[in-house]
Amino acid sequence: MSKTGFQAFAAGMIVATSVLGGTYLFSGDQQTEANAEHKELSEKEVExxxxxxxxxxxxxxxxEELLATKNAEVTEKATEETPKEETTENTEATKETEEKKxxxxxxxxxxxAGMTTxxxxDLLEQNAIITDSFEFDQYLIKNNYHTQVQLxxxxxxxGMTFQQLAEAITR
Structure with a gap:
């Protein structure tokens, strides 16, 4: 493209930008005036x-007063219906957690052969021995156990520590 072609292209871009900018500038005022007219509502119109x-x-x-009375009614109904059920559920839940402990x-x-650390x-995490397989894998790598894992x-x-687990699988 020649120098004259580039100059003509640049002039066209300037003219097009000016036209679009002018259109935007003049049309924006009319819309804000129209929106301002619609925003002003009287109390009678709202009613x-x-x-x-x-x-x-x-x-x-x-x-707020209605909400407070409604919440009070709900809590009264809840306390009337559930105290007996909650105490039996709580005692059963504590017994189960004690048994699990x-x-x-x-x-x-x-x-x-061929398994990676x-x-x-992942196997240990799936069977609830550890909680984070990535963390255990990083421990094995940082402490050079990853090269000593035995078949x-x-x-x-x-409940075993990472060190105990690593020693168990590297014997």
Whole structure:
């Protein structure tokens, strides 16, 4: 493209931008004036709208008072109906948690040829021995256990530290 062609193109861009800018500038004023006219509503218009839609307006204080009485009624009904059920549910739940605490989860992990440490970590996480497989895998790598993992079946249990688990699978 020649120098004259570039100059003509630039002049066209300037003219087009000026026309669009002028249009935007003049049309924006008309829209804001129209919106300002619609925003100003009288109190009578609001009341007419509400009554035509079978609605009513109340003050904020009245609204808060209604909410407070409704919440009080709901809590009264809840306390009348559930105290007996809650106490039996709570005692059953505590018994179950005590039994779970006493129960030790044991798992026999089998490491086969070709398994990566992340696969072993995932197995331990799936069987609730550890909570975060990525964290255990990073521990194995940082402490150079990832190169010492042995093939075979190893017995592990929930509550073992990462060091204990690593030593168990590297024997």
């Amino acid at each position: 007419q709208f509400l009554t035509s839609n079978q609605q009513t307006a109340i003050s904020i204080d009245e609204y 006493e129960e030790v989860i044991k798992y026999k992990v089998t490491i086969k 992340s696969e072993v970590s 075979g079946t190893f017995e592990v249990q929930k």
